[in-house]
Amino acid sequence: MRSPQGDARAEPARPLLVRARHVLTSGPAGHVRDGAVAVVGDRIAAVGPWAAVRADHPDAEVVGDGTGILTPGFVSCHGHFSEGLVTGIGETHTLWEWFVHVVGPIEPFLTREVAYVGALLKGAEMALSGVTTTADMFCHAPGPEPSTPGVVDALEQLGLRGDLSYGAQDDSNPRPLELVLAEHEALSAAAAASARSRFRVGLATVPASSDELIGATVTLLRDTPRLHVHLHEVREEVTQSRMSRGMGSVEYAARAGLLDAQVLAAHCVWLDDTDFGLLRAHDVAVAHNPVSNALLASGVAAVPRMLREGLTVGLGLDGPASNDSQDMLQTLKIAALLQKVTTQQATALTAPRVLELATIGGARALGMDAEIGSLEVGKQADLVLFAEASVSLSNVHDPYQELVYCASPRDVHTVWVAGRPVVSGGRPLGVDVPALLPHARELAIKLAVDAGLDSELARAGTGTDR
Ligand SMILES: [Zn+2]
Structure with a gap:
């Protein structure tokens, strides 16, 4: 291709x-x-x-x-190539419902080939909107063959930079710790052998992770002191964490040592004053994903306050199943509009500031601003x-x-x-799109059928459409 x-x-x-x-x-x-x-x-x-x-x-x-x-070049600070073949499905769900109905079911079926083709397709879409660097967290139930090196292969072919992680968790779908660690290791090795990608330790969310997995993650951070994690994306996350651990995920992550690394925290929509203080104290960078926060009705991150308080903020596309496009220019526009409509202040987040977040802000959020972003x-x-x-x-x-x-x-x-x-x-220039599309469609049909998604594509592909 x-x-x-x-x-x-x-x-x-x-x-x-x-x-x-x-x-x-x-x-x-x-x-x-x-x-x-x-x-x-x-x-x-x-x-x-x-x-x-x-x-x-x-x-x-x-x-x-x-x-x-x-x-x-634009820096997208958060995304999931694991969703590369499931766009435009599940718009009536909030995050946790969407996880149960769309993303969770596909996780056991995300092979290296699906990772490669999904990342080629969606990486090309990103590049067409000016993205040159993407921070990705591939989320799947690990099997005997690691899947995440497929993302490295695709980004190499497209010529894009990747800051790549595997979104470990262990509360849903069977994920023995040794398979989780093997996936991190395979991704790390593939990134090390690539020209434009690098590895980052990933943890999907704190509440979805056992203390054993969090401990293993802290150990990994000693060798690679960079973490990509979702923090306080939705109110339910904060509630669940308080119910099970007596405190929110930000506070628990800080106590567990997760925030001692260079942390890229996706979303941070539901923060109280204590959380803000912890993020400042640990110099945590926020990946703001305005489109997926709107699409999943998660809320509006307090970006003007983050900037006032000196937090590093970059913009992210988030995944192809929660955005659902991978058009960075839409993300720039929605980032500005969301703040205007929420604060009812035309000056809430101006265009020069938005461009800054999409470029040098994103580079700082990844700790790559000495090399890219301006x-x-x-x-x-x-x-x-x-x-x-x-x-x-x-x-x-x-x-x-x-x-x-x-x-x-x-x-x-x-x-x-x-x-x-x-x-x-x-x-x-790195992929022949017309040649890629039939193969991507074939894999998307199989994925939707295997995962039991409510999909017109699956019905058409299997001859069961009404
Ligand atoms: Zn995400």
């Missing part, structure tokens, strides 16, 4: 200049008008006005005609060029607002990761 462009890891041969009318750097240079970024190898060699950058690189290849908007000399050349010649972006009065409220994947001209294109002309 590789494209004619060949190996996704090949480096560009010549220096490259990317020129745009508005270069939004998310870094110290701010907004550069008629600007350019020079790329040498996989890194940014210069950022500044076009005339100056061109004068220093007279022989470089040029992409961009001086129109459009150039941004850093257009600065020396950083990795992860870039997104938005075309001005489009029905949406033809009249750019304010590039931040244009990007957050008007842009869609159809406006994405080119996406680069480490200086090489991964999307060009509306196509992901």
Whole structure:
């Protein structure tokens, strides 16, 4: 399924200049008008006005005609490729019902092949909306053959960066601890052997984990001091934790030692003052997922307060079954709109702030801001060029607002990761999408049938449609 462009890891041969009318750097240079970024190898060699950058690189290849908007690659801080083949199902459920009816039933059937194909499909969708780095937590009931290396394979092929974890838990579906640890280990080994992915320890939720599993997780964090965990996504989680352990998950996680690592905490919708204090004290980063919080009726995270109190916040798509799209531009827009409508303040979360969260904020949340997240000399050349010649972006009065409220994947001209294109002309370069689709559909039908999902696709695929 590789494209004619060949190996996704090949480096560009010549220096490259990317020129745009508005270069939004998310870094110290701010907004550069008629600007350019020079790329040498996989890194940014210069950022500044076009005339100056061109004068220093007279022989470089040029992409961009001086129109459009150039941004850093987007960082999605939370998602689940384990849901890659089950989009658009279960909209009437809240989180726990949705887990019982949609996500829980598929977990025993997520093979490495399903992981690979689901991640190819949804990774391509992310890339088309400007995502260059994705933090994923693959959730499944581990079997004798680890599945999570399939995600690494897919991201390598697409040329995307991955911060990858396995969402361990042990209160539903049979999960002996040795299989859980083997899955972590297989993912860690696959990521270590990859060019663009790295491993992070994962724990699905604190209430769904036994003390034995939490203890084993703390042990793993000694070697890899990075944790990806859901915290206080819904009120039910807090209630269950208080009923069973006498305190909320944030407090329990802090006492157990889970928050002593570099922690990426998804959601954090239901926080009280004590929780806020603990997150601050442990410098926990929040992955805010506005679309899935809305779709599952989970609530609205207090992002303005988080930012006021100095927490690190990034934006996440969340999984293909809870978003249900993997369009990062929708996430930018909904992030702004949710805060406006909840606070009834037009200034609650402005477009420049949203772009910051989607880029450098996400990079900080992953602890990767020394390498990615802004257009600065020396950083990795992860870039997104938005075309001005489009029905949406033809009249750019304010590039931040244009990007957050008007842009869609159809406006994405080119996406680069480490200086090489991964999307060009509306196509992901690492995968032949038309060739992928029939195989993805076949796997999706089998998954829906095996899991007993209420699915038109499954009925059509098995000839049992009404
Ligand atoms: Zn999640």
